[in-house]
Amino acid sequence: MASLLFLTTLSILSQVSKAVPTRNTTRPCVNLNLSLPVTANNSIYDIPRVDNSIDAVDYAWDLDRWTAPNPADRVTGVKDVHETFTISAQLCVPQHSEKAEILQIATHGFGFDKRYWDSEVHPEQYSYVDAALAAGYSILTYDRLGTGHSDKPDAYEIVQVPVEVEILKELILLARSGTLAGESRSPSGIIQVPEFEKTVLVGHSFGSGLTIAVLAGYPDIVDGAVSTGLIPNAEFGAAGQRSFGLEYAPVSEPRRFGDRGSGYLVQGTESSVQQIFFKKGFFESEMLAYAEQIKETGTAGEFVSFATALGRPAALYSGPILFALGQYDFGTCLGECPGTYDLAALKNETFPGAADVSVHVQPGSGHALTMHSNATGHYEAIFAYLGEHGL
Numbered sequence: 001m002a003s004l005l006f007l008t009t010l011s012i013l014s015q016v017s018k019a020v021p022t023r024n025t026t027r028p029c030v031n032l033n034l035s036l037p038v039t040a041n042n043s044i045y046d047i048p049r050v051d052n053s054i055d056a057v058d059y060a061w062d063l064d065r066w067t068a069p070n071p072a073d074r075v076t077g078v079k080d081v082h083e084t085f086t087i088s089a090q091l092c093v094p095q096h097s098e099k100a101e102i103l104q105i106a107t108h109g110f111g112f113d114k115r116y117w118d119s120e121v122h123p124e125q126y127s128y129v130d131a132a133l134a135a136g137y138s139i140l141t142y143d144r145l146g147t148g149h150s151d152k153p154d155a156y157e158i159v160q161v162p163v164e165v166e167i168l169k170e171l172i173l174l175a176r177s178g179t180l181a182g183e184s185r186s187p188s189g190i191i192q193v194p195e196f197e198k199t200v201l202v203g204h205s206f207g208s209g210l211t212i213a214v215l216a217g218y219p220d221i222v223d224g225a226v227s228t229g230l231i232p233n234a235e236f237g238a239a240g241q242r243s244f245g246l247e248y249a250p251v252s253e254p255r256r257f258g259d260r261g262s263g264y265l266v267q268g269t270e271s272s273v274q275q276i277f278f279k280k281g282f283f284e285s286e287m288l289a290y291a292e293q294i295k296e297t298g299t300a301g302e303f304v305s306f307a308t309a310l311g312r313p314a315a316l317y318s319g320p321i322l323f324a325l326g327q328y329d330f331g332t333c334l335g336e337c338p339g340t341y342d343l344a345a346l347k348n349e350t351f352p353g354a355a356d357v358s359v360h361v362q363p364g365s366g367h368a369l370t371m372h373s374n375a376t377g378h379y380e381a382i383f384a385y386l387g388e389h390g391l
């Protein structure tokens with residue numbers, strides 16, 4: 001009996017490790033549960049509740065129908081948030097690098113958690129974290145509020161853009177304060193964490209929106225920024241909620257998302273994930289399967305508050321910013337990025353004080369740039385840009 005149980009356990013373990021390969025534990029990385037006190041002005045929105053998948057599909061109808069009010073006109077009150085949230089993060093620090101004092105803080109978008117930046121499948125071809133380490137940078141990735149191993153509070157009034165902007169700000173302040181510096185125990189042994197002197201924000205999609213909002217609200221604590229999968233004012237706009245194939249997360253996959261309450265949404269199928277994130281001809285089917293396997297939730301409050309992230313110019317931000325876009329990005333450019341954006345207006349109006357505003361269009365990539373075949377080519381372009389600007 002005991003040996004039968006043992007064998008069963010072993011075979012389950014080997015199935016699990018086949019499905020998700022274990023990461024290289026000799027990396028100079030530590031996992032952190034960070035307790036972050038947050039004060040923010042969220043909004044109370046007049047939006048329908050989502051308690052089943054019929055509600056979820058109708059939520060997209062409610063936001064995308066041509067007669068829908070602007071999100072700003074749905075605000076019925078202010079929601080003061082004073083709370084401490086637990087955020088799950090991973091900090092990686094190259095042990096012999098002159099650039100280790102430059103910390104990249106990467107914020108993932110909708111549909112993922114921090115693994116978006118750190119593929120367990122063929123990491124040498126897809127992991128942004130490994131590429132950043134190899135290029136000499138320290139890098140912090142984290143699960144945004146409501147995803148992965150971070151807290152999952154109320155989907156309507158708490159998990160919104162203003163709170164998530166404050167969380168990113170708190171992460172930056174924590175890193176810049178020197179609190180993380182010193183010796184840290186990683187699975188590979190003790191690693192040295194320096195005092196970080198410069199902070200570079202890297203975002204994807206919704207996470208780029210949060211990044212740009214931090215540049216507008218807290219311009220002095222960021223030295224460089226890279227917005228991937230998002231450029232403000234794209235002429236044809238982003239794909240709407242109707243393109244996501246959203247379902248009510250706890251019902252869609254009770255095993256994975258049973259810990260989430262009313263208003264938590266997830267893409268229902270692998271095809272829905274492909275629609276927003278992938279371009280045929282430029283990805284391995286294994287990566288689409290992986291994206292589905294690690295997919296994560298977003299909230300009703302995030303979708304309706306997203307526009308507030310880009311609501312005001314980053315007039316006082318003086319560092320460089322690169323928009324690194326996939327040529328065929330459906331999520332943010334409705335399928336083709338070249339020709340959709342107005343770089344001169346971005347320079348004049350949105351980032352008038354920036355040291356530089358540039359665009360890199362990555363050939364052969366969809367919205368999930370870390371999961372397309374030439375992901376490392378995209379990373380090299382990003383690191384080259386940062387290097388040119390002293391970062």
Ligand SMILES: *[C@@H]1O[C@H](CO)[C@@H](O)[C@H](O)[C@H]1NC(C)=O
Nearest residue numbers: 023024025026027028124133
């Ligand atoms: C694991 O990471 C270390 C340090 O980055 C590297 O030297 C080693 O080659 C990696 N091993 C594998 C199997 O990828």
Ligand SMILES: *[C@@H]1O[C@H](CO)[C@@H](O)[C@H](O)[C@H]1NC(C)=O
Nearest residue numbers: 030031032033034086088149
């Ligand atoms: C973070 O908290 C979770 C849940 O309590 C726990 O399982 C995990 O081991 C913690 N991780 C670290 C690095 O402390």
Ligand SMILES: *[C@@H]1O[C@H](CO)[C@@H](O)[C@H](O)[C@H]1NC(C)=O
Nearest residue numbers: 039040041042078162166217
């Ligand atoms: C929230 O609003 C109050 C009153 O308008 C303002 O003083 C405060 O700075 C705001 N807080 C944040 C984090 O924006």
Ligand SMILES: *[C@@H]1O[C@H](CO)[C@@H](O)[C@H](O)[C@H]1NC(C)=O
Nearest residue numbers: 342343344345346347348349
């Ligand atoms: C941006 O400003 C420059 C210099 O003031 C001006 O020549 C140009 O027309 C402006 N472009 C736009 C799009 O506003």
Ligand SMILES: *[C@@H]1O[C@H](CO)[C@@H](O)[C@H](O)[C@H]1NC(C)=O
Nearest residue numbers: 362363364374376377378381
């Ligand atoms: C990969 O991306 C880089 C950077 O954009 C580009 O220079 C290179 O031509 C790309 N390679 C292929 C095979 O598309």
